[in-house]
Amino acid sequence: MDELDLLITKYKDLGIDILKRLVSIDSILDNFDENSDAPFGVKNKECLEEFLKIGNELGFKTYNHKNYFGCLDYGDGDELVLILCHLDVVPVVSNEWKTNPFELSISNGNMYGRGTTDDKGPLTAILIALKALKDNNFMPNKKIRLFAGCDEESGSRCVKEYKKVFGDADYAFSPDADFPLICGEKAIISYDIIGDVSEDIFVSCEAGERYNIVPSKCEFKLKKDLKYQFIEYLKTNKYRGGILNEDTYVVYGVASHAMDPDKGLNAIYIMFDFLVKNSTSNLARFIDKYYLWDNKGKKAGYADYDTFMKELTSNLAFIRINGSKLRMGFNVRAPHDESFDIIPDCVGKNCREFGYDLNFLGGSLSHLVDNNSYFVNTLLNAYKKISGDYNCKPIAIGGGTYAREFKNGVAFGPQKPGKEDLCHISNEYMSIEDFEFAIKVYYEAIKELTK
Numbered sequence: 001m002d003e004l005d006l007l008i009t010k011y012k013d014l015g016i017d018i019l020k021r022l023v024s025i026d027s028i029l030d031n032f033d034e035n036s037d038a039p040f041g042v043k044n045k046e047c048l049e050e051f052l053k054i055g056n057e058l059g060f061k062t063y064n065h066k067n068y069f070g071c072l073d074y075g076d077g078d079e080l081v082l083i084l085c086h087l088d089v090v091p092v093v094s095n096e097w098k099t100n101p102f103e104l105s106i107s108n109g110n111m112y113g114r115g116t117t118d119d120k121g122p123l124t125a126i127l128i129a130l131k132a133l134k135d136n137n138f139m140p141n142k143k144i145r146l147f148a149g150c151d152e153e154s155g156s157r158c159v160k161e162y163k164k165v166f167g168d169a170d171y172a173f174s175p176d177a178d179f180p181l182i183c184g185e186k187a188i189i190s191y192d193i194i195g196d197v198s199e200d201i202f203v204s205c206e207a208g209e210r211y212n213i214v215p216s217k218c219e220f221k222l223k224k225d226l227k228y229q230f231i232e233y234l235k236t237n238k239y240r241g242g243i244l245n246e247d248t249y250v251v252y253g254v255a256s257h258a259m260d261p262d263k264g265l266n267a268i269y270i271m272f273d274f275l276v277k278n279s280t281s282n283l284a285r286f287i288d289k290y291y292l293w294d295n296k297g298k299k300a301g302y303a304d305y306d307t308f309m310k311e312l313t314s315n316l317a318f319i320r321i322n323g324s325k326l327r328m329g330f331n332v333r334a335p336h337d338e339s340f341d342i343i344p345d346c347v348g349k350n351c352r353e354f355g356y357d358l359n360f361l362g363g364s365l366s367h368l369v370d371n372n373s374y375f376v377n378t379l380l381n382a383y384k385k386i387s388g389d390y391n392c393k394p395i396a397i398g399g400g401t402y403a404r405e406f407k408n409g410v411a412f413g414p415q416k417p418g419k420e421d422l423c424h425i426s427n428e429y430m431s432i433e434d435f436e437f438a439i440k441v442y443y444e445a446i447k448e449l450t451k
Contacts, residue, residue, distance in 0.1 A: 004386070004440045007132045012436060015128040016111070018054055020104040022120040023113035025050060027088050029154045038067055040088065040158070044150040047087045051123075051148045058131045065165065069149045069158040074130055075140030081449055082145050082169035084159065084402035084409070085123035085176065086152035089115040091209045093216060093255070096426035109432050116430040118423040122175035122414045123148060125435060129442040140450035142170070152176070152402060153212065159405050170408065171375050171449065174401040175442065177411035180383045183371045184396030185404050185411070186259075186309055186333040189343055189363040195356035198324035201281045207268050208318025211331040212400075213424050214264030215318060216255035218271045221247055222279075229278045239270055257424045258315040258331045259398030261295040264425075268316050269293055283326065286354040291316055297332065301346035302339060309335030309366065309396045326356070333398030337365050367404035368396075375449070379412050382445035386437065392417070399423075412445070414438040 030041025038045035045067045055062040055072040064070045092101045092114055099105040101114040115121070126146055133140075149158035190211045201222050208215035227243055234241050234251070241251035251271055256264030272292055275284035290300045297303040297314040304312040315331045332343060344360040351358050369376065371394040384390050394410075403409035414434060415421065422428050 004443065007443060008436045008439060011128045011132055011439070012432075014131070015124050015435065015439065016104075016106075016432075018127060019111065019116070019121060019124045021050055021054065022047060022087070022124065023104045023115055024102055026102045026114070027150070028091050029088055029151065032151075032154075032157065040067070040150040044088055048148065048150055051087060054127065055146075058127065059134060060130070065161065067150070068161045069147060071148070072127075072130070072146040074134060074144040074146075075142065075450065077140065077142040077450075079142040079170040080145060081142050081446070082147060082172040082406070083126055083446075084147050084149070084172060084174040084406075085126060086119045086149045086158075086402070087123070088150050088153050089118070089120070090153050090213060090424050093426060096216065096255075098427055101428075106432070110429040111432060111435065112427060112429040114428055116428055117415070118428070119152065119176045121430040121435060122438060125414060125438040126175055126442050128439050129446060132439075132443055133447060138447060140446075142450040144446065144450060145169075147402075149402065153210070156402060156405060159402050163405065168408075169406055172403060172406040172409035173379060173412040174403040174409065175411075175413050175438070176401045177397055177399055177413070178395065178415045179387070179413040179417060179441070180389070180392040181376060181380050181394045182397050182401075182403070182411035183369040183376055183394040184309055185367040185400060186312075186335050186396070186398045187337050187339060187363065187366040188400045189332040189334055189339060190361040191330050191332075191343065191347060192359040192361065193326070193328045193330070193347070193351055193356050194359055195326045195351075196324050197283055197321055197326045200283050201275065201279050202283070202321045204323075205271075205319050205321035207271070208329065211315075211317045211329055212258040213317065214253070214256045214258060214261050214315055215267050216253045216264070216426070217250065218253075218267035218319070219244070219248055219250045220271060220321075222249065224279065226278050230274060233274045233278070241270075255425050257399065257421060258317060259313060259333050259400075260421060261313055261315045263421060266316060268319055282354060286350075286356065287316075290350050300350060302332070302343045304335055304339060304342075306335035310398075311335070312339065313398050335366070340365075364400060364404060367409070369408060369410050373408075375408060376410060378449050379410065379445050382448055383413075383441050386441045386444060387416075389417075413441060
């Protein structure tokens, strides 16, 4: 049995126990309040305190910055290796879970719970790798800092606060994405469409939680009785849904991450598809012309493609109709920064045609790191050694990680190539096998980068 197999044998159970402690805290963002002792909510504060307590138990120096983020330091040196993880998680739809999302459940070799892949599982793998290095008396020649933030899913205000205090890092990686290594991240752009729908068919409508999630449920009430047609539509298309309390229409899709909306089934699309076929709704005609069943921005006029970054994706993330007021939120992952100019031009024109208004929210620019650098090659070689895949190359993604906030920042695991993306979905899990694999890769990578 080699060194890394011994490492897993010795520390795996400790890792699972740590993950249980972190998953048990439902660290979903509350309303942000920069003047509060818990700026991202009481549960995020509680989870941060638990992380710091675990760090102290493992023998590391830790500190808490205003409950925005916590850090765990190991070693010393003129250069800083910053490892970027987060404790906050996206909301859950409880009735879509087979287990309690905030209680780690182990079944058939898988660990189920919100945050197991995004990002409490990877954070725990890093903790175990650092603990093993420390116990093996490894003395890094660079300072290693494990950052645990509380706002990655809703704007990364925690990491922006970190940069105000500490500035950039010599090397930064985030275990919050895919292996083998991600050195490119698309631009992230959000916008809202607003307007008056007092003359439309809707009494009310609600779907979606966040810009970065494909909505899995849509509820709506109509001025016209279309219950019979709706039930027939559901049966014909084999969609899940029905009528609640005699007047509320509900339809269910499948949630997924906004960076890859084709992996989900947008419940808002289903609703509008039904209304296009069974009503004269102006809003339904607008969605049909410019968005329906199109996750690439082709209908809206802002599709784009790059040979490395790949194609643009577009997600209709949420809708709110209350009385006469409409608000719909969209999230775009674009390969080129020119989309910041193209999207408002296209969408603004489309909106004016149907009498709606655009509220362009902007976002963050694309991010790219030299894929031939010493840093990238060191991490990539660690992955190659553990995986045995010596032909792999760095990739780009549509997701946004903390890495984009740092000039020399990349995303590094934990998802293996070809595996299903489990981020932001119901019944999220990490397999114990993948957990062990991640510990090995991070152990090797950190050792090689700081020896």
